[in-house]
Amino acid sequence: MSQIERPRFSCVLGGALATLTSLPRVAPIVHASAGCGGNLFTAAYSGSGYLGVGYCGGQGLPSSNIGESDVVFGGTERLSEQIRTTLEVIDADLFVVTSSCMTDIIADDIGGAVQEFKENQKPVIAIETGGFKGNSYHGYELVIEGLFKDYIKNVETKDKKLINIFGVIPAYDPFFRGDLEEIKSILERLGLKVNTFFTNDQTIENVKSAGEAALNISFSQIYGREVLESIEKTHKIPYMVADLPIGAIATREFLYELSKKIKINKKILEQVLTEKFSIYYKYIDRALDLYADSDFQQYAIVVANANGAIPYTKFLAEELGWIPKYVYITDDLKENQKQILVNHFNSLDIITKPELIFETDTSKIGERFLKSRPQFLSDRYVDQFSPAYILGSTLEKDFANSINAKLLSVSFPITNRLIIDRGYAGFRGGLHLFEDIINILVGGR
């Protein structure tokens, strides 16, 4: 992969740690020099709307803190000591050793190191997460893969109502908790059971029971897809890929898709949809006064990761009735991954077809607009890109200022918002997004 200007993700270890520390009562044991855990936490923290240390994250992370002599002579002895003492000090249901660039390069055998502890009452597993192996999204994939390989049992008889949700990446999809909560609550209304793994109601039992699920859903067209494919073989769980449904229309579409993959009582589904739509549009009803009187329709630019870009664009086009013009996907993707997104994007029925652009470099995102500015400020008749609105990250601040656009930060990194249980998925999430988008327009009043 080539160099990147202001990348919006960290490394494999960074993604793995964000994921592991978001799991219920799971304690990572970082086998790295003293800085990796702390710095990568800060990376996730700073971009995720301040997702805090949680149970055992941040500078609470047990870490072998290896030094130069360990790099020269091997660090497994220090790791064994650290695992032993971690089991004494830390109260967790599952311990996961994660490696780092230096320990992978010097080939420390972390898989071997955890063997010593295989009789331990609380399991200790190992996942190789050397930072140079990829970005934080791949770190998420490696954790899911590692859990299914070494922790989640393959159960023959599946629970026909149980669904696992994947593809919403802790920290790097900053609204992951709120999104997952809403999806779960909708699916539960349909009589399904849901493992989200990362919401506050989850316990280690949800992780354990993942092997009994009848269906895996991935809300990412890219991340976790290959892992779910292999789980389909190893654990006999079929999977479906969908966009994260944002708003009423997208959620209805998703639920209809879902009903093709898992048995849902059709009558209940229709009842729930009728009820949810009625409530949803009663809220929209009361927002329409402001919206219509103010002519709040905007031209829009979406800047987000591979997971968020398309769902946000769909919401803007289909629900809000805006004119999205450009959709930037900021992840460093392989050609085949780009192709998946292009094909998916082209298959969508978006009224005003925006342009899809892959761009990892932050400064380049604004470039085309600087070139297309009117030559003279005194020009009287210019069909400007205005009123303009950007759904992006906090990094788009300068770009937004340069084209006089409004900005709501929805994608990583978000440093100008604290995100607690906010989510944009589902019905409630759609209303929240509507509200947050408009609040930027009226915030100065």
Add this chain to the structure above:
Amino acid sequence: MSYVDNRIPPVRETRLKTGITFGGCAGELLDCSQKGCLIGCDRSFTQTISCQLFLALQMVLTIPNAVTIMHGPVGCGAQTHLVDFSVRSGSQQRGIKRGPLIWTSTNLDETDVIGGGEKKLYDAILHAEREFAPQVIFVASTCTPNIIGDDVDEVVNSLRNQVHAKIVPLHCPGFKTKIVASAYDTVYHGLLKYLDLELKPYVDFIPLNPYDPTYEIEAKKYEYKKAHTVNLLNASSIGAPDEFELIRLLKALDLNVNVYTEYTRPDDFRLFTQAALNISMCNVHDDYLLEYVEEKYGIPYMIHNMPVGIDNTKQWLLHVAERFGLEERAKAIIEDEEKQLNVALEPLKKQIKGKRVLLSGGVIRVASTAMLLDELGLDIISVRPYHYDNLSDPIYKKFNERFPNVSVNVASNQAFELVNILKREKPDICLAHSASNVWIAKTGVVSIPLFSPGANYFGYTGAYELARRIARAVQNTSLQKHAAENIKLPFNQSWYEQDPYHYINQKER
């Protein structure tokens, strides 16, 4: 030969007698520091902290018209998103106009680990030059290129003639040192080697003509100005309000003050040698830079503790004044300042008197702030320096005289030891390093950041501001109380029954 002549700076472990592990009282710590038994002392259970890369970045990212290249995998430096805002507001407070913080990552992957990352770095430097035309390009070299053997200096040197920007390599692999403060040396090493610290004739000034009739008077004016100019050395933990307070006090002595090295425009580094004295604000920041500058340019320096605390500020200011024969004037200023401050502090002191306090963070900062809080009438129960080295001895000797029984726990955060101590000591308030405060809050104790670039801690106004903040904080601790009642910490119950220093061992590593 000086350290600066070497390609790579030394780490603090080799340059100083230094350690990150100790539990006891200040007297024992001083004894241990003398004997060198802090060296090689470690823990068998450790928690992650940070590394010299992060601190080095926090320093250089403040410099305007610069681009920083992280030479490493994409995670190294990813925390820079958090720095963007503080640098913007720090620039704004200092009147510096600037755009976004620009940094790139060479994004080393598996192929590079095998084949080397030099080509990518070469391209990244050219890219930075072409896209952003900066005055300085910093190259932060991380763990991976150092293990795989990339020759960063060679790449940089091969490009010097093709690139307008000054290219400054910063050697900051995290695994080489557990002392985050090594970053000061790393950054200064790069600045000293690769930036101009002297004025350029016809660029920065027109040389005086000896045949000009005004020559003598102009030369005297120049000499006078230089003889009354001081450089004040800042750091990322020292914010603009602190700089302003010290500038205020130094200006009261009729000194001209220039502030370095953070937020310094690249061209302004050439003014660095136009001063009569370099003044540090902290014992463990600047000796690497200042000793070299004294040796090479003949500019003396002063490192005398941190001007946090009423007496510490007095001593600091007197030491500066002494260098210029201005003691009497300084004494008058100090008397006046203290008089005003004491009147202002009176009502606040009543509110915070006797509050039991724990301090956790930078080695000089915790000791100096403890002295301030003692002056304010608080009860110091424990200090936790991030690391300890022999540069800290002078202040800890003073500390030991004043607080012989206060426990000293040398630890780079190590939340597990912190929480154990909190549960035992139950302080009323803590002053703590960033990333420690959350653990204190979860234990039910209110805390105030030990440092914060947006707030004032230094000098007389700093003493007042801190007293004011403490008085506010102790008024209502409901959030922390309810949080502690409802949030489970990740430690086994048995840990709280153990000695907090249980995992400290003396083994040679």
